[in-house]
Amino acid sequence: VAISGRYNDELPKLTPTGWTVLGFLSICPRNGYQVHQAVQRSVGHFWGVSYGQLYPQLKVLQEQGFITPSDATTDGGRQTSWQLTERGAEVLDRWLRIEPAPPQRRDEGMVKLMFADHAGPDAMLSLIQQRRTEAGRRRDLAEAVIPDPHGPDQASRGPNAVLATSLVRAHTLALANAELAWCDQAETMLAEQGQMS
Amino acid sequence: VAISGRYNDELPKLTPTGWTVLGFLSICPRNGYQVHQAVQRSVGHFWGVSYGQLYPQLKVLQEQGFITPSDATTDGGRQTSWQLTERGAEVLDRWLRIEPAPPQRRDEGMVKLMFADHAGPDAMLSLIQQRRTEAGRRRDLAEAVIPDPHGPDQASRGPNAVLATSLVRAHTLALANAELAWCDQAETMLAEQGQMS
DNA sequence: GGAGCCATGTAAGTAGTTACATGATTGA
DNA sequence: TCAATCATGTAACTACTTACATGGCTCC
Numbered sequence: 001v002a003i004s005g006r007y008n009d010e011l012p013k014l015t016p017t018g019w020t021v022l023g024f025l026s027i028c029p030r031n032g033y034q035v036h037q038a039v040q041r042s043v044g045h046f047w048g049v050s051y052g053q054l055y056p057q058l059k060v061l062q063e064q065g066f067i068t069p070s071d072a073t074t075d076g077g078r079q080t081s082w083q084l085t086e087r088g089a090e091v092l093d094r095w096l097r098i099e100p101a102p103p104q105r106r107d108e109g110m111v112k113l114m115f116a117d118h119a120g121p122d123a124m125l126s127l128i129q130q131r132r133t134e135a136g137r138r139r140d141l142a143e144a145v146i147p148d149p150h151g152p153d154q155a156s157r158g159p160n161a162v163l164a165t166s167l168v169r170a171h172t173l174a175l176a177n178a179e180l181a182w183c184d185q186a187e188t189m190l191a192e193q194g195q196m197s
Numbered sequence: 198v199a200i201s202g203r204y205n206d207e208l209p210k211l212t213p214t215g216w217t218v219l220g221f222l223s224i225c226p227r228n229g230y231q232v233h234q235a236v237q238r239s240v241g242h243f244w245g246v247s248y249g250q251l252y253p254q255l256k257v258l259q260e261q262g263f264i265t266p267s268d269a270t271t272d273g274g275r276q277t278s279w280q281l282t283e284r285g286a287e288v289l290d291r292w293l294r295i296e297p298a299p300p301q302r303r304d305e306g307m308v309k310l311m312f313a314d315h316a317g318p319d320a321m322l323s324l325i326q327q328r329r330t331e332a333g334r335r336r337d338l339a340e341a342v343i344p345d346p347h348g349p350d351q352a353s354r355g356p357n358a359v360l361a362t363s364l365v366r367a368h369t370l371a372l373a374n375a376e377l378a379w380c381d382q383a384e385t386m387l388a389e390q391g392q393m394s
Numbered sequence: 395g396g397a398g399c400c401a402t403g404t405a406a407g408t409a410g411t412t413a414c415a416t417g418a419t420t421g422a
Numbered sequence: 423t424c425a426a427t428c429a430t431g432t433a434a435c436t437a438c439t440t441a442c443a444t445g446g447c448t449c450c
Contacts, residue, residue: 015436015437015438016303016305016308016437017437017438019308020308023308023309023311023312026312026315027312031400031401031402032401032402032403033400033401033402034400034401042311043307043308043311045302046302046303046304046307046308047302047303047304047305047307047308048301048438048439049438050438050439050440051401051402051403051439052403052404052405052438052439052440052441053437053438053439054402054403055402055403055404056403056404078401078402078445078446079400079401079402080402089315092312092315093315093316095309096309096312096313096315096316096320097316097320099327100305100306100308100309100324100327101303101305101306102331103302103303103304103305103306103307103331104245104301104302104303104304105242105243105244105300105301105302106213106243106244106298106300106301106409106410107243107244107300107301108213108244108297108298108300109297109298109300110240110243110244110300110365110368111213111216111217111220111240111243111244111297112220112292112293112297113361113364113365114220114239114240114361114362114365115220115223115224115289115293115361116293116361117354117355117357117358117360117361118223118286118289118290118293119290119293119294120357121357123293123294124357124360124361124364127297130296130297134299134300157314158314159390159393160314160317160318160321160390161314163314163321163386163387163390164310164311164312164313164314164321165311166386167310167321167383167386168307168310168311170379170382170383171307171379171383174375174376174378174379174382175372175375175376175379177375178371178372178374178375179371179372181371182367182368182371182372185367185371186364186367186368189360189363189364190360193356193357193360196356212408212409212410213409214409214410228428228429228430229429229430229431230428230429230430231428231429245410245411247410247411247412248429248430248431249410249411249412249413249431249432249433250409250410250411251430251431252430252431252432253431253432275417275418275419275429275430276418276428276429276430277430303437395450396449396450397448397449397450398447398448398449399446399447399448399449400445400446400447400448401444401445401446401447402443402444402445403442403443403444404441404442404443405440405441405442405443406439406440406441406442407438407439407440407441408437408438408439408440409436409437409438409439410435410436410437410438411434411435411436411437412433412434412435412436413432413433413434413435414431414432414433414434415430415431415432415433416429416430416431417428417429417430418427418428418429419426419427419428419429420425420426420427420428421424421425421426421427422423422424422425422426
């Protein structure tokens with residue numbers, strides 16, 4: 001069934017994390033540790049990358065020829081800084097154009113709230129307050145990140161790169177604020193219910 | 198090291214999905230298929246339960262003595278309706294009181310947006326529009342669910358049960374609306390950027 | 395000379411999805 | 423009688439996390 005030499009549009013199989021790593025290396029060369037940091041800082045709350053995934057995936061990316069040790073690895077060579085190859089940039093571009101997997105959420109706190117009436121109003125209140133703290137922290141973190149057009153993450157990228165970063169930040173803020181507003185609403189409703197009984 | 202007879206506060210090990218199933222059975226007796234439906238309908242967009250998890254977990258729950266075939270299994274016995282045992286209600290209550298796992302998100306679309314400047318403004322726009330459709334669908338679904346105080350899901354539960362359902366619904370709506378608002382904002386910003394270049 | 399960060403990895407375990415398989419019941 | 427829905431399950435696979443292990447560098 002093979003139509004030889006015509007597999008240009010078949011994407012190599014990488015885990016989602018692998019693609020993410022490739023994406024972060026497309027911004028600037030980094031070692032594994034720095035990739036981890038960058039992920040945490042910028043997309044940490046909707047995409048995690050643990051070391052248990054990171055280093056094996058770096059190896060895979062290299063084997064596929066998508067990344068190569070950077071010229072800038074001036075240090076003794078202990079830590080290796082990785083950069084995209086031309087082929088890496090190519091496949092990344094193609095990956096970006098195919099439809100993303102639908103977002104997944106696993107929100108145990110919300111599930112608990114669904115049944116928390118069994119445990120009484122105090123349990124419900126506690127669940128709401130936990131959300132508030134978490135959402136507040138998320139908002140503060142996102143607010144602290146001011147996209148610096150001259151930082152290593154933005155330099156030598158087009159103006160759209162700054163835009164992309166801003167959009168992601170705005171998204172985090174929008175959702176965090178919505179969550180906080182919901183917390184207020186929820187507490188009010190809970191209090192009202194309490195008065196009636 | 199065992200202090201005999203004093204392990205009252207150790208919770209049995211179930212997967213998060215197992216607890217969720219137990220929670221849904223605490224509302225009213227159901228068979229596996231119905232649990233799946235109920236989960237989809239009410240918490241589907243932040244908690245999924247696949248059959249590959251569901252049926253094995255039902256078996257575990259039974260082995261632990263947390264659920265038992267319902268008296269209401271009037272049918273020939275082909276499909277079994279499950280209900281909580283007293284012990285099941287007890288452990289559920291304790292599970293509700295311990296702190297929920299932090300929410301997990303895996304949002305590939307957002308990650309792509311982060312790098313989508315490589316692929317051009319059209320790719321960015323497409324990612325935003327996909328989010329819009331998805332968020333719209335989510336909002337419409339949540340809006341359609343009017344908590345019915347007399348339905349099988351609410352009957353014989355206290356007033357707080359209706360409250361809990363409403364809170365979850367409000368949460369879904371709040372986040373979906375925030376997402377939609379962000380989409381508008383994002384498209385505007387993208388258009389502005391386009392004019393400048 | 396010790397605390398804390400930088401840096402790289404591996405092994406075992408967990409939680410979950412997908413695809414497959416089967417068959418009964420119901421309504422058009 | 424055929425399609426759709428109801429109903430129950432298993433096997434293989436995937437992606438990810440946690441815990442562990444190691445060691446260098448830096449600043450106080």
